[in-house]
Every structure is written in structure tokens, then in C-alpha cells.
Amino acid sequence: MAKGEVTRKRILDIAQDAVLAKGFDATSIDEIVAGAEITKSGFFYHFRDKNALARAMIERHIEFEDQLFDDLSHRAAELADDPLQRALIWMKLLAELLDDMPGGHPGCVVATAVYQDRLFDQGVREANRRAVEGWRKRFRGMFAAAAAEYPPREAVDLDDLADALCAIIEGAIMISRAVGEPRVTARQVMTLRSYVKLLFSPKVS
Amino acid sequence: MAKGEVTRKRILDIAQDAVLAKGFDATSIDEIVAGAEITKSGFFYHFRDKNALARAMIERHIEFEDQLFDDLSHRAAELADDPLQRALIWMKLLAELLDDMPGGHPGCVVATAVYQDRLFDQGVREANRRAVEGWRKRFRGMFAAAAAEYPPREAVDLDDLADALCAIIEGAIMISRAVGEPRVTARQVMTLRSYVKLLFSPKVS
DNA sequence: CCCGAAACCACACCGTGGGTACAGCACCAT
DNA sequence: ATGGTGCTGTACCCACGGTGTGGTTTCGGG
Known part of the structure; x- marks a missing residue:
């Protein structure tokens, strides 16, 4: 890796930690500069402005x-x-992953930028x-495969279902941070999983 | 209403319009001051800082x-x-309300503060x-009443269910803003409604 | 071994925005 | 007439994003 890329990566690492912990607005360039042990000029050599930094962070x-x-x-x-x-297992694995994060989900860069x-x-x-x-495309594919095998009990748009997973994750992260309960995120994924289970399970049980 | 309260209310009104239109961080005190036709000193007489303004707005x-x-x-x-x-009707009414907002939900003050x-x-x-x-308490109460009459098909914690409604609304607002699709929020409320319907509907249909 | 580009550093400077400090004035009620 | 309430006016400070310019190190290729 070229020297420039190493520095660039270091800037992104430092910035990511700070942004996830405090929000984008609360993270100053001066602070990133100090953390990455470069100068302001060095920062602006790699990123023309704070927007470029945000874009790079989101893409990464x-x-x-x-x-x-x-x-x-x-x-x-x-x-x-x-x-x-597969879909149910996928969601369970995700929930486990979220539960293993000690401080809860660190927060989504996308959500940070959206707000x-x-x-x-x-x-x-x-x-x-x-x-x-x-995300929508990915989740939709997963649920579409399930829907092809198991007719859903309720009429449901697959894009909506995909968005629901996305929304519940993002929303749960917010709630978890607002009330200070890290495990909320994993529990919410499991809650939506219960919906998916009900929705696609055969009518006669 | 006393003279001071009138001015205070005017500041909050002006600020609210600006914040709903552009976000909190994009709304400067100078701008509020100009809109409310007072001076900067006047503003700080009523609110010690921007936090106090935010708090007043959130409480309102x-x-x-x-x-x-x-x-x-x-x-x-x-x-x-x-x-x-009642719960199903409540959610439907909420969805209709959200759908009637032309630009979509203006965005939640709570969520912005979290980030x-x-x-x-x-x-x-x-x-x-x-x-x-x-919100959790309110939604929990609503679902608890339903659960008392209809045993849920899947084991579900009522707090989780309440959080799910809250999460899906907040998450949907985020998605709707990110992709520029105002109707997402209402659709997501309806998606969760479908879960509630399935969850509490009698086993034999 | 040298050259040139890439990767920085040093420093000076600007505008905006949040916020402070304080003196004073107008109005109203007691 | 007096004292609180509700402001105005002015001057000022600092943080932060961002610009600009000129210089210096580092390093790979010819």
C-alpha cells in the first residue's frame, strides 16, 4: 500500500471512531488532524472538504x-x-452479532448523515x-426466495418487508442509544424475525 | 398572556418552522432572531443557549x-x-395521517438529537x-390490551412489540429521507400492523 | 545518483456562528 | 418614584470550516 493510502486510511479510521461516538457535526477536522498526527494541510490534501470525508466514510x-x-x-x-x-437463520445470526457488541451497535454512519x-x-x-x-435489494432478495416457496398469509409488498428490516434495525439503534439499552437492537431483529416466521409459515399448523 | 411569553412563543414558532424545514443545525440563531424581529440579546434573554431552545422545542x-x-x-x-x-384502527389512522403529510414526516427531533x-x-x-x-409505555398499553383478549401466536415481549412500533416509525423516517420516498413511513406502519394482525388473530381462521 | 512527483508541513488569514458581558432604556405595577 | 420585566445596542471572544501560498521531505524510476 502506498504511503498516501496509509495516511488516508488512518484519517478515515480516526474519523470513523469519532463520528460513531459523537456524531459527524461534533467531530472537528482539527480533532481528526490531531488524532491522525498530521496537519490541517495534510488533511485537505486527501479530502477537499468535510463532504469528501463523509462520502468516503459512507462508501467504506x-x-x-x-x-x-x-x-x-x-x-x-x-x-x-x-x-x-435461511432467512430466519440469517436474522438470528445478525441478532447474535448485534448482541455480542458490548456497547450495542456503534451507530450507523448512514443514519448519522441522514439526520x-x-x-x-x-x-x-x-x-x-x-x-x-x-439494503432494500439485498433483503428483498432474501424474502422473495422465501415467498416463492411459502405463500405469505397476508398480502405484503416485498420491498416493504425489506424496508421493514432496514427500518427496524435503524430505529432500534436509535432507541437503544436514546434509552441506553444496548440489547434493544438484537431484540428488535428477533421481533421482526417472529413476523417473518408467522408470515411465511404454512396456514395449517 | 404576558408580554414575555408572547415573544417566547414567537421565537419557538419561528424556530420550529425553520428547524422542520432545514434541520436544527442548519438553523442559526441569527436567522431566528431576524425572523422573530428581536435582537440577539433578546433571544438569549429567553433561552440561555441553543440547548434550552432545543429542549423547549422537544417538550413542546x-x-x-x-x-x-x-x-x-x-x-x-x-x-x-x-x-x-382498536390497535389495528389506531395504526391505520396513524398511517393515514403520515400519508397526508405532503413532504413526508418532517423528521423526528428525538432522532436528530441522538445522533x-x-x-x-x-x-x-x-x-x-x-x-x-x-412511546414505549403508550404502545405497550395498547398491545397489552389486545394480548389480554387474544393469546399471541408467538411468544413476544410486549415491551419489544411496543419498541418495534417506535423503531419502525423512526427507521422509516430515516429511510424515507434517505431515498426521498415520503410514503415509506406510512407503508411501514402498515407493515407492522400486518404483524400485529397475524400475531393476535385466532389460530383457527 | 539524481530528478520529479507525491505527500506532506507551517503559517497566515477569512467568514460564520454560538456565546458573553454589560450598560441602558421603556414600560408597567405597586 | 421605584423596582422588576423585557428587552436593545455594542463590543468582543473563540471554535470551526475552509483557502492560499510557499516550502520541505520521501521515494520510486530512469
Whole structure:
């Protein structure tokens, strides 16, 4: 890795920690600069402004999370052939993962940016849109496979169901932070899992 | 109403308009001062800092929303005696209300504060915790009444179910803002409604 | 071994925004 | 007439994002 990329990565690492802990607005460039042991000029050499930093962070986060979700899918596929079972296992694995985070989910960079989106330019907003649409597509695929095998008991739009998973995760992170209960996020994933189970389980039990 | 209270209310009104339109951080005190036709000193006479303004706005918002939710409960109670039906009607009414907002839900003050630590102090965070706990209590009560009549098909913690409603609303607001689809919020309320319906409906259909 | 580009540093400076400090004035009630 | 309430006006401070310019180190390729 070239020297420039190392510094760039260090800046992103420092920034990510600070942003997840305190929010984007609360993280000053001076602070990042001090943490990464560079100068302000050095920072602006790598990122033309704070927007560029935000965009880079979001894109990196999407990449990381994609890999993590792919990993969960892979493990779920190993444990079951049935698409519904796979979806249920996937959600259980996610819940376990969330529960293992001692301080709760560190908070979503995307959500952070969404709630402060007036601070950011069009590029950041676009990055955010792509992130959410990526989740929607992924979750929809998972539920669509289940729906193909098991007719849902209630008429439900698959995009809505995918959004529900996304929404409940994001919402749970918010609640968990607001009330200071880290485990809320995992519990909410399990709550939605219970819905998926009910929705796709055969009518005659 | 005393002269001071009139001015105070005017400041809050102006601030609320600006904040709902552009977000809290994008709304400067100078701007509020200009809108309310007072001076900066006048502003700081009424609010010691921006935190005090935020706290006042959140408390006012909670009050407003409480009244709105009470109203929905009242209307639902008029339309049905059955607690499950009441809950379902309540959620439908909420969805309709959300759908009637042309630009989508303006965004939750509580959520923004969760993601901004420097901008808001401990007092604001406390107000937020109270808000979320208030929702939990309210929603739990609604679902508990339904659960008393109809044994849930799946084991579910009522606090979790209450949180799910709260989470899905907050999460949906985030998604709706990220992808620019105002109707997402209402659709998500309806999605959770479908869960509630399935969860509490009698086993033999 | 040297050159040139990439990767910084040092420093000075600007505008905006939150916030402070304090003196004073107008109005109203007692 | 007097004292509190509700402001105005002015001057000022600091943090932060951001710009600009000129200089210096580092390092790989010819």
C-alpha cells in the first residue's frame, strides 16, 4: 500500500471512531488532524472538504457491511437449504452479532448523515441513497426466495418487508442509544424475525 | 398572556418552522432572531443557549404528539370495542395521517438529537429518553390490551412489540429521507400492523 | 545518483456562528 | 418614584470550516 493510502486510511479510521461516538457535526477536522498526527494541510490534501470525508466514510461502510452480510448469507446457506429457514437463520445470526457488541451497535454512519443531511452536499446524499437501496435489494432478495416457496398469509409488498428490516434495525439503534439499552437492537431483529416466521409459515399448523 | 411569553412563543414558532424545514443545525440563531424581529440579546434573554431552545422545542413536540396520539386513541375507541381492533384502527389512522403529510414526516427531533452529541447537552438527552419511554409505555398499553383478549401466536415481549412500533416509525423516517420516498413511513406502519394482525388473530381462521 | 512527483508541513488569514458581558432604556405595577 | 420585566445596542471572544501560498521531505524510476 502506498504511503498516501496509509495516511488516508488512518484519517478515515480516526474519523470513523469519532463520528460513531459523537456524531459527524461534533467531530472537528482539527480533532481528526490531531488524532491522525498530521496537519490541517495534510488533511485537505486527501479530502477537499468535510463532504469528501463523509462520502468516503459512507462508501467504506457500505463495503464493510456488504461483506459482513454476505458472510451471514453464506453461513445461513450452509445451515439450511430452505429459503425461509435461511432467512430466519440469517436474522438470528445478525441478532447474535448485534448482541455480542458490548456497547450495542456503534451507530450507523448512514443514519448519522441522514439526520444531518443539510450539512452535506448532493454527493453525500447520493451515497446514502445508494446505501439504503442496496439494503432494500439485498433483503428483498432474501424474502422473495422465501415467498416463492411459502405463500405469505397476508398480502405484503416485498420491498416493504425489506424496508421493514432496514427500518427496524435503524430505529432500534436509535432507541437503544436514546434509552441506553444496548440489547434493544438484537431484540428488535428477533421481533421482526417472529413476523417473518408467522408470515411465511404454512396456514395449517 | 404576558408580554414575555408572547415573544417566547414567537421565537419557538419561528424556530420550529425553520428547524422542520432545514434541520436544527442548519438553523442559526441569527436567522431566528431576524425572523422573530428581536435582537440577539433578546433571544438569549429567553433561552440561555441553543440547548434550552432545543429542549423547549422537544417538550413542546412531545406535548403535541401526545395530544395527537390521544386523539387517535379516542377515535379508535369510538370505532371499536375490541382491543385488537382498536390497535389495528389506531395504526391505520396513524398511517393515514403520515400519508397526508405532503413532504413526508418532517423528521423526528428525538432522532436528530441522538445522533448529535455536541449540539445537545445532557438535558436534551434526558428529554429524549423520556420521549422514547413515553412511546414505549403508550404502545405497550395498547398491545397489552389486545394480548389480554387474544393469546399471541408467538411468544413476544410486549415491551419489544411496543419498541418495534417506535423503531419502525423512526427507521422509516430515516429511510424515507434517505431515498426521498415520503410514503415509506406510512407503508411501514402498515407493515407492522400486518404483524400485529397475524400475531393476535385466532389460530383457527 | 539524481530528478520529479507525491505527500506532506507551517503559517497566515477569512467568514460564520454560538456565546458573553454589560450598560441602558421603556414600560408597567405597586 | 421605584423596582422588576423585557428587552436593545455594542463590543468582543473563540471554535470551526475552509483557502492560499510557499516550502520541505520521501521515494520510486530512469
